[in-house]
Ligand code: SF4
């Protein structure tokens with residue numbers, strides 16, 4: 670395998686190693702939990718590339734691991750009820766991409 674090919678991640682999990690996070694203290698992602706309760710398929714738990722959303726059966730609640738958010742914006746349009754309050758993390762926080 671050439672050196673160039675070795676640098677190209679082959680899987681999203683490999684790609685995630687090329688980013689770093691500076692997590693803020695407050696979430697920048699706030700789903701409407703009432704909508705989440707009635708959301709049948711909870712697609713955010715599947716399409717989010719960073720696995721930010723997880724449905725907790727015992728708590729009957731959507732857990733949000735906002736610290737891992739890649740700020741791709743997919744959940745802004747993919748949420749069944751369009752009910753996620755979404756904003757960029759506060760200045761200096763959030764994801765950054767390593768180069769080289
Ligand atoms: S898709 Fe939207 S409404 Fe459904 S579980 Fe996810 S955040 Fe909640």
Ligand code: SF4
Nearest residue numbers: 717738739741742744
């Ligand atoms: S913006 Fe992208 S990475 Fe962040 S929570 Fe939404 S889908 Fe996941």
